[in-house]
Amino acid sequence: MGDPLITLTAQCSAAARLAEAIAARRRRSDPETAEIQKYTASIQFEKRAARVVAKLNAGEFSDSACLGELANYDRIAGELGLPVDVAIFWIASLNKEVVP
Amino acid sequence: MSILTGSLQEIRALTGVNHATLRSQRLRGTAVAAFGMIQPLLDSRWLLVDGLAMLIRDNLARSGMPMHGAVMTTRAFWPEWTEALAHVEHRGQAWLFTVAEISDGKWWCARGPATGLPKLIQRMRLEDVPRRLYNVNIPKILLDMQTRAQKAGLDLSGGSVSLPPDHKLLLEWMEEFRRNRKAAQEKFDPLHMKEPPPPSARYRKAIEAAAWAIH
Numbered sequence: 001m002g003d004p005l006i007t008l009t010a011q012c013s014a015a016a017r018l019a020e021a022i023a024a025r026r027r028r029s030d031p032e033t034a035e036i037q038k039y040t041a042s043i044q045f046e047k048r049a050a051r052v053v054a055k056l057n058a059g060e061f062s063d064s065a066c067l068g069e070l071a072n073y074d075r076i077a078g079e080l081g082l083p084v085d086v087a088i089f090w091i092a093s094l095n096k097e098v099v100p
Numbered sequence: 101m102s103i104l105t106g107s108l109q110e111i112r113a114l115t116g117v118n119h120a121t122l123r124s125q126r127l128r129g130t131a132v133a134a135f136g137m138i139q140p141l142l143d144s145r146w147l148l149v150d151g152l153a154m155l156i157r158d159n160l161a162r163s164g165m166p167m168h169g170a171v172m173t174t175r176a177f178w179p180e181w182t183e184a185l186a187h188v189e190h191r192g193q194a195w196l197f198t199v200a201e202i203s204d205g206k207w208w209c210a211r212g213p214a215t216g217l218p219k220l221i222q223r224m225r226l227e228d229v230p231r232r233l234y235n236v237n238i239p240k241i242l243l244d245m246q247t248r249a250q251k252a253g254l255d256l257s258g259g260s261v262s263l264p265p266d267h268k269l270l271l272e273w274m275e276e277f278r279r280n281r282k283a284a285q286e287k288f289d290p291l292h293m294k295e296p297p298p299p300s301a302r303y304r305k306a307i308e309a310a311a312w313a314i315h
Contacts, residue, residue, distance in 0.1 A: 004192050005246065008239035011194035015214035016235035019198075022221045026229045092222060 018073070018088075025085035048080050049090075055079075056091075101267065102259030102312030104148040110314060111146040113252040114245050115154050130167055132157045134182070135299050136175045136277060141307055148245070148261045148314070149182070155241045156181055160199065163234045169291050173199050176281060177209040179274035181236065184211040186265035188238050197238060200230035249314075259312040269310065273303050 055061060061072040077087035112118065125131040126139070133140045134149040141147070153174050160170035174181070177199075184195040194214040201207050208230075221229065242261070249256050263270040280297050299307070 005188075005239050005243040008188055008192070008194045009237060009243055012196050012214045012235070012237045012239055015194070015217050016196060016198075016233075016237065018218040019221045019235070020233050022218050023229055023233055026221070026224075026226060027231060088222075 021085050022088060025089065045080065052076055052079050101263055101310065103263065103307070103310045104256060104259040104261060104314050105142065105145045105311045106148060106151075106254070106314045108146060110252070110254060111148070111151045113254065114148065114248050115151040116244075116248060117154060130157070130171045132171055132174045134178060135273065135307075136178050137298055138175070141299065141304060142311060145311060145313070147307070147311065148256075149185070151245070152185065152241060152261060153178065153181075155245070156197070156236050156238075159236050159241065160234050164232070165199065165234050166291065172291070173207075173209060179277050180209050180211040181238065182262055182270070182274070183265055184236075184238050185242075186262045186267075186270065187213075188242065189260055189262055190264040194239065197236040199234040199236075201232040201234075202228060202230050254314055256314055258314060263310070269303075269306050273299060273307075276300065276303065 061076060073084055073088055073091075076091065077084040080087055080090065082090065106114065108122075112122070122131070129138075131138050132153045134147055134153050135141050137150075140150045157167075157170045157174040160173060161167050165173070177197075181197040184197045187193045187195040195211060196214045196217055197209070197211045198217060199207065199209050217235075221233075245261075246256065276299065298304075
């Protein structure tokens with residue numbers, strides 16, 4: 001059971017962290033969209049967002065592992081220049097799945 | 101299919117709980133075991149899942165849940181964490197056992213695939229988003245138990261900690277417990293809940309028959 005348990009541990013840990021980040025984010029601000037708009041109201045953001053959307057469409061952020069999902073959110077947040085929890089809601093607003 | 105059992109000394113080795121702590125927990129009423137019990141169901145033999153219950157309680161308490169709440173949650177929601185355990189152990193699936201505090205006196209407990217939890221929180225109405233989430237990483241607990249077993253020279257290959265998730269006996273035990281718990285669950289508050297009833301004599305016998313020593 002050794003190795004599979006390590007993978008399962010990492011997956012559970014990543015999902016728990018992600019869920020906690022989402023819960024914290026949602027508790028902090030009622031209208032998430034307002035927060036997203038604050039970060040995204042710039043032409044520079046539009047260019048970055050277009051690049052990320054193209055990559056999402058090309059399936060570049062489509063790891064099947066949950067740990068991959070968290071890493072992908074980190075990468076997307078980095079590319080957009082957003083905090084990771086805002087990036088999560090930005091992606092959610094697109095109705096695009098990071099994990100297939 | 102055998103459920104692993106061990107002596108008190110072996111369970112202490114597997115959980116890292118010393119004798120004084122265990123005695124203190126019994127005196128303070130914070131002891132837990134599987135099947136919603138305060139002490140192991142089988143006389144003189146501990147199931148490994150009893151040890152796992154202790155580690156789940158400690159995990160919840162370390163995450164910031166009041167100890168009494170952690171004790172009652174572990175006991176009152178054993179079918180939920182056992183189901184998660186069974187999926188991890190027998191199906192190799194990443195399942196979480198999660199306890200959430202929505203507001204004062206309002207809690208919920210859930211188990212399910214880990215990947216579903218972030219999506220569930222994201223889809224919730226804002227007023228239902230929990231203010232505290234306590235996630236129990238069951239694979240991590242199993243991994244720690246396995247490491248301790250290797251250190252202590254204990255062989256865990258003779259059986260398993262839990263029965264498979266679709267095993268008839270496990271389903272019956274959970275059904276019986278949930279039926280008894282249903283009325284109390286409406287008013288569930290881990291800080292003020294009554295103790296759950298123990299399993300019936302018939303199931304106690306079935307557990308005895310399935311128990312297998314780890315030596």
